[in-house]
Amino acid sequence: xxxxxxxxxxxxAAVQQAYARYGQQARTWLSGYTQRGGxxxxxxxxxxxxxxxxxxxLAEARIMAGTLDAELARAVEAHARAAVANARTAPxxxxxxxxxxxxxxxxxxxxxxxxxxxxxxxxxxxxxxxFSALPARYCAAETWESMGQRERAEYQRVVAxxxxxxxxxxxxxxxxxxxxxxxxxxxxxxxxxxxxxxxxDFWLLTTLAQDERFMAAVQAGDGRRAWQLASGRGLAHRMLxxxxxxxx
Numbered sequence: 400x401x402x403x404x405x406x407x408x409x410x411x412a413a414v415q416q417a418y419a420r421y422g423q424q425a426r427t428w429l430s431g432y433t434q435r436g437g438x439x440x441x442x443x444x445x446x447x448x449x450x451x452x453x454x455x456x457l458a459e460a461r462i463m464a465g466t467l468d469a470e471l472a473r474a475v476e477a478h479a480r481a482a483v484a485n486a487r488t489a490p491x492x493x494x495x496x497x498x499x500x501x502x503x504x505x506x507x508x509x510x511x512x513x514x515x516x517x518x519x520x521x522x523x524x525x526x527x528x529x530f531s532a533l534p535a536r537y538c539a540a541e542t543w544e545s546m547g548q549r550e551r552a553e554y555q556r557v558v559a560x561x562x563x564x565x566x567x568x569x570x571x572x573x574x575x576x577x578x579x580x581x582x583x584x585x586x587x588x589x590x591x592x593x594x595x596x597x598x599x600d601f602w603l604l605t606t607l608a609q610d611e612r613f614m615a616a617v618q619a620g621d622g623r624r625a626w627q628l629a630s631g632r633g634l635a636h637r638m639l640x641x642x643x644x645x646x647x
Contacts, residue, residue: 413588414458417581421527424577437562440531444514447538450500452482453525456585457597460604463521472609474507479602479634486636500540523601528578532561533569590645594620600639607634
């Protein structure tokens with residue numbers, strides 16, 4: 400297995416540096432938040448959010464791809480193919496997300512025995528900055544849909560008075576805001592190195608990041624060729640793969 404820290408890739412290195420900065424800032428913010436009485440309900444063993452579809456940069460996916468063994472890489476590809484099949488038939492984005500959570504299910508990188516991420520140090524930004532100020536049941540699939548009108552109203556009242564939320568959802572908003580420089584670092588690094596930005600589904604991009612021909616096309620700034628190669632493998636869908644040339 401290749402450690403994510405061993406990548407000589409300047410694009411991955413830029414993101415890893417941004418991850419480290421975010422980690423330091425998030426720890427400082429969380430320390431103050433808990434000292435002021437704030438509560439975070441996330442931790443090892445809590446997996447309610449691990450069925451969510453997530454969007455990442457190819458820079459982040461490259462880091463994760465470098466940590467996978469052959470068995471886990473196959474599981475990630477199977478997950479990616481299920482996401483593509485879902486995208487092709489879902490009538491809208493809400494239904495896509497619902498199906499992903501209920502039918503595609505848990506991220507294959509999750510260690511179901513321990514409830515922890517098996518590649519924690521390489522996890523992407525969205526997994527790093529998602530924290531809940533309310534119990535995990537509110538992160539689970541179909542919780543909102545199963546609530547009655549009175550329970551929804553009470554949820555909204557609780558969220559509105561819970562420090563750290565944006566007043567509408569139970570996630571801790573400042574930690575999401577602190578992670579924005581990671582996305583910006585990924586964007587800049589891809590533009591500078593490749594002349595091309597690539598964003599999309601986490602599992603799809605992690606699979607494509609291991610494809611030498613796809614990566615060669617990306618590194619040459621040839622988005623058209625990269626799309627053709629992904630499409631030839633059945634791993635291209637406009638909802639899940641975005642290739643955009645850098646603006647000069």
